[in-house]
Amino acid sequence: MREYDFETGEILLLDKPLHWTSFDVVKKVRNLLRVKKIGHAGTLDPLASGLLILCTGKYTKKIEEIQAQEKEYTGHFTIGKTTPSFDLETEVDQVCDYQQLTEQDIRAAAATFVGQINQVPPLFSAVKINGERAYTLARRGEEAEIKAKPIHIYAFEITKLELPLVHFRVVCSKGTYIRSLARDFGQQLGCGAHLSQLIRTRIGEYSLEQALTIADIQAIRKYQQEQHAGNS
Structure with a gap:
């Protein structure tokens, strides 16, 4: 040793x-x-x-x-279901049919996020709003406006489809919320989604x-x- x-x-x-x-x-x-x-x-x-x-x-x-430094993550999204926290911390609040989606639709949706984009952080996050953590407000049931900020997605690969699970690999800049990416990806697909597994595999x-x-x-x-x- x-x-x-x-x-x-x-x-x-x-x-x-x-x-x-x-x-x-x-x-x-x-x-x-x-x-x-x-x-x-x-x-x-x-x-x-x-x-x-x-x-x-x-x-x-x-x-x-x-x-x-840039970050790399793997994991999976669950499409067709949304949660207030965009992950498994909160219960499913909406269910939507995703059966009409093809593999091509899902891969095309992922491709739209590659590059510089503006992303709104989740309310269930450590972002400060008037000196208070956003998740504190969220857990009290309060609403708050969080401003979008520029981030960069260097790679967004769909590595496997086991619908409703969509397995991914993402390489991104500092400040990127993969939970927000799950929300936005679900909106792009038209059926909603939430983050159901996340593993950070690399930092720089x-x-x-x-x-x-x-x-x-x-x-x-x-x-x-x-x-x-x-x-x-």
């Missing part, structure tokens, strides 16, 4: 478990490694899994630089294949303790 110097600075690639918040991961790793300065470079929703990058020590200065040069698990972090901590005990 290689030596880590978390106080001086490390970039840790973590495979975020499903249902954990990004803050849950930071808190767990901070407690396990007894490191004072630590932060993550790009939030992942609790219902998403995959690559979460943590920076410790002096490397926390690299967070903005890492966040600015960093890939999920290189990522550690929470169990790996626990093993690193145990190794450090044993090394410390052996040297004392």
Whole structure:
């Protein structure tokens, strides 16, 4: 096992478990490694899994630089059903028939999103509205207007069709909400859609294949303790 110097600075690639918040991961790793300065470079929703990058020590200065890099995601949308949160956090509120859609229709719809587009973030998101997180308003049942912002979709591939599931791979810029892409994709198809699975597979040069698990972090901590005990 290689030596880590978390106080001086490390970039840790973590495979975020499903249902954990990004803050849950930071808190767990901070407690396990007894490191004072630590932060993550790009939030992942609790219902998403995959690559979460943590920076410790002096490397926390690299967070903005890492966040600015392009992201890659895989997962699937469920067409014909919508939810208020655009994912599985909330119950289905509308059902629409999609039987008339062909594979060509679905692939053509995906192609319309490639390039620079304006996207409205979800109300169930961490976007701030008058100093308050949008998801706080949403969970209180309040409505709020969120302005569209420019993003870039570098690739939007349909990798497999198992209707109503549409499997995808998306490469996009910072600030892209895949849940909003699900909503907009469903509207383009005319039957609605929501995000039913999301995995972040890459941020810039960093890939999920290189990522550690929470169990790996626990093993690193145990190794450090044993090394410390052996040297004392």
